[in-house]
Amino acid sequence: MFETADLLLTPVTPGPPHGHDGPGTRINTSLTWAFNLSGHPAISIPAGFDSCGLPVGLQAVARHGREADLVAAARLISTAVEVAPWPP
Incomplete structure (x- = not known):
């Protein structure tokens, strides 16, 4: 893949995070392991x-x-993505 692309963008996880009690019945594996x-x-x-x-x-x-x-791309992305404040 990196023969034709300089950077790969993916979600960190395939679904929403679980709470402090753990995933329960939801399986949510991080996409970072590979x-x-x-x-x-x-x-x-x-x-x-x-x-x-x-x-x-x-x-x-x-x-x-x-x-x-990677660092240059992260800086660019972090300034381009408007992160809303924590919801009320």
């Missing part, structure tokens, strides 16, 4: 809140050895 295993540099960027007021994260992943590209 990049932990492959050694690709990755970062989670706050991307606002869903309709229930739960936080949403955007994961950016870069090519091996391209950490500077």
Whole structure:
């Protein structure tokens, strides 16, 4: 994939976060594990809140050895995404 793309953007998780009591019957595996295993540099960027007021994260992943590209992209994304204040 990185032969044709410099950066990969994914959600951090495929669903909403669970509370302090744990996931219960909901299975919600983080989408970060593949990049932990492959050694690709990755970062989670706050991307606002869903309709229930739960936080949403955007994961950016870069090519091996391209950490500077990743940091630059994270800065750009974090200034472009308007994160609303915590819901009342």
